Amino acid sequence: MTPNHRGILAMVAGMCAFVTNDTLVKYVSQSLPAAQLIFLRGVFASLLLLAAAQAMGLLGGVPALRDRRVLLRAFLDACATFTYLIAVFNMPLANATAINMATPLVITLFAILAFGERVTPARWVAIAVGFLGVLLVVQPASEGFNGYALLCLFGTLLHAARDLMTRTIPRSIPSLLVTLSTALAVTLFAGSWTLVQTWVPVAAWQLGLLAAASLFLSAGYYLLIVAMRDGEMSLIAPFRYTGLLFALVLGYAVWGDVPNLLAWCGIVLLVAAGLHVLLAGRPRPAP
Template identity: 55%
Template sequence: MNPDNRRGILMMTAAMAFFIANDALVKLVSATLPTAQLIFVRGLLCTLLLAAVVARSGVARQWRSALTATVPVRALFDSMATFTYLTALFHLPLGNATAINLAAPLFLTLFAVLLLGERVSAGRWALIGLGFAGVLLVVQPRADGFNGYALLCVGATLLHAGRDFMTRKVPASVPSLLITLSTAGMVTLLSGVWTLLDQWKPMPPLALAQLTGAAVCLAAAYHLLTLSMRAGDMSVVGPFRYSGLLVALLLGYVLWGDVPNALAWVGIALLVAAGLGMLHSERARARAALDAAMD
């Protein structure tokens, strides 16, 4: 496999684990704090953490490289996705919201084909479809499960795909940490404006601790996601978002006692099969390219 794709896959998998941990923590906090307040507090903590990392790493000296239109546009996509997704998440089961959001690779692959001219074989399309079928089997959506908040979550999924597409448009000279910091700062700024229209509530120590943990997870996830989308092919790395569903299942069991039924386990098997199939497809393509070069 292409080393860049391998790194992209590993970083995407780690990013999804951190994202799901963040989702679980903020969902717990949403029972006691308003949406705007918790997004602002988490965003402020995340921004301060990232700013400290940027200062320590020395990349702050390259701040002028981030003065390109693609950086704030990407941050705006991410901010809108954050607001819409978290609003939906607070009114949907974690598994449902996670599964809907994992449809992003379908949109992402479409963007890659239409806008970047990437070639995706019928077999790889089938594997992506297989993974999505696995998601549906795990979630087992019913008519009462897909309401207005589910549609809002679909909109967030499209925005997430747009953010990932814009990541590839950011010049390689812009350090990933600066991209991540700009995103966290945009979320904090916009949510801060939102709090002016909402009522603040006293923050219990447990909620502050949970939001601090969420901020750490989010900072790591932001950075790893940016690195993954810049490292590998979008149509190869994107489907590994499905790994986040496994983390969601584990946290759902630990926090809420949710246990998958037989159909859900079949869905998990399909997700694993789709991931392994994608890896095999990439290896076969790389071998074919190498054989062609040697002829």
């Protein structure tokens, strides 16, 4: 199997894992405070990843996690997790996922601003069309508009920054340990938050769902890192959009969420623009 094939499979499987995790935590969020459930899920995920690292003989490499690029990536991921999940708890899952699908477009914008890459007029049009699609999904003039959609957009910026940082981490640091650093950062962040909130009693079924969510979350973290490190980014990144299909199915099955006509138009524009930007080839760096 080629690196591109491995990267594509990792991206598709990772998106499925992330959306399944989102569904489970959104369901539990109806009865547990956000910080508490993220902390409990993080504890489960951290223990799972520590056990996996021990089984694979990787714990000796833990000191490498002090690398500033690993620490910055973990911090960005922790912030992105909180902003995105809080948005997910307060809006339809498919719509939140569609907004998050703007990440490939934001990565392109970051590459232009940070690395001085040249972009053709056609690409600028595609980027504009993609964000028009996001606005159609958010629908700022509709009765259902609230600040959580904007929070989801901010989370998208953080996710893009996290993905760009992943590319800078030395390959000598195993992907599993990078995954562990993220899980620990999210857990510590959530644990700090719980100190200023009232702790709610947790039922066995809630713990069970959060343990299951931690399994999908850990798999998603790992698979995304593998996808971002393996193969051609321009070929692999568009498969991020498969997460939207999983979100639509689960959102309908669990909550009966169906995007309205404008949202469907926005989703189509967003996906089409993202595919165009990412499949048209890499822009040449400025001289």
